[in-house]
Amino acid sequence: MNVRGKTILVTGAGRGIGRSLATHFAGKGANLALLDVNADDVNETRARCTQLGVTARSYLADAANEDSVVGALGRVMEDFGALDGLINNAGIVRDGMLIKVKDGQVVGKMSLAQWQAVIDTNLTGVFLCAREAAQHMISRNVRGVIVNVSSISRAGLSAGSVSPMKSPTRSASSSRTTSLPAAAWRSMRGCDSELQDAMQNKRFVPGRFVREILYNIIDSNQLVTDI
Ligand SMILES: NC(=O)c1ccc[n+]([C@@H]2O[C@H](COP(=O)([O-])OP(=O)(O)OC[C@H]3O[C@@H](n4cnc5c(N)ncnc54)[C@H](O)[C@@H]3O)[C@@H](O)[C@H]2O)c1
16 A cells, blocks of 8 residues: 555554554655544654654544544644545553452442443544544545454454453444445435545454553564554
8 A cells, every 4th residue: 555645644643553553654654643632642653753754743632522533633634634544543441340249249340431431432433533534535535545443352352351342342343344435425425426436444453462561662663564
């Protein structure tokens, strides 16, 4: 994929896979719009991309919040003029037991807030960012690409994981990947037929990567080799 000179928006770009994807594409000559809730982290990613000779800007925004996403995408369009790719990477895990039992007694249960936080980021966030990005791509007649980062846990829990919410949200973001283009194309009926294939939708399914505690001792660029 030739991304030189293209503008790519990465959500959750402050660290981990998002940062690796951002610097990977910066190394291939793409300009980066970097969205995250953590200012220090996303500014560090921006600095690393800029060092690679491309234009990179950071946007402090919550992918799960409609006003935040609409505002950030609007600023991206003002700054870059076009959007060629979105990588829906922002995601969270809230490990925890549905019900915690000790000596045969229920001593705890997962809170609705824990559940909702994961749904909001991993599912609603994908919807909001894809909707806004697709709108800007289509209105500017850009043949854009949207990549949804999913997980091998979309098919069920992986060994050692204690996160009952991750599988359903990642399963849903995977199926959203196939339903998004259809929905977008339906909405484009009556438009120029060339727009019918204006939006491609992709899914990226990582296995289990090291988490932040190991990022300090492993070059995070090794996490993403090609896409
Ligand atoms: N690390 C793994 O083993 C693994 C495996 C499979 C899938 N994934 C998926 O890959 C993606 C990235 O995982 P990671 O391990 O790099 O995560 P991470 O926790 O290291 O980084 C996630 C980044 O997203 C940001 N973020 C979280 N919520 C946000 C929100 N609402 N709005 C904007 N930014 C937000 C965080 O601040 C952070 O910078 C996730 O979607 C995750 O489900 C990860």
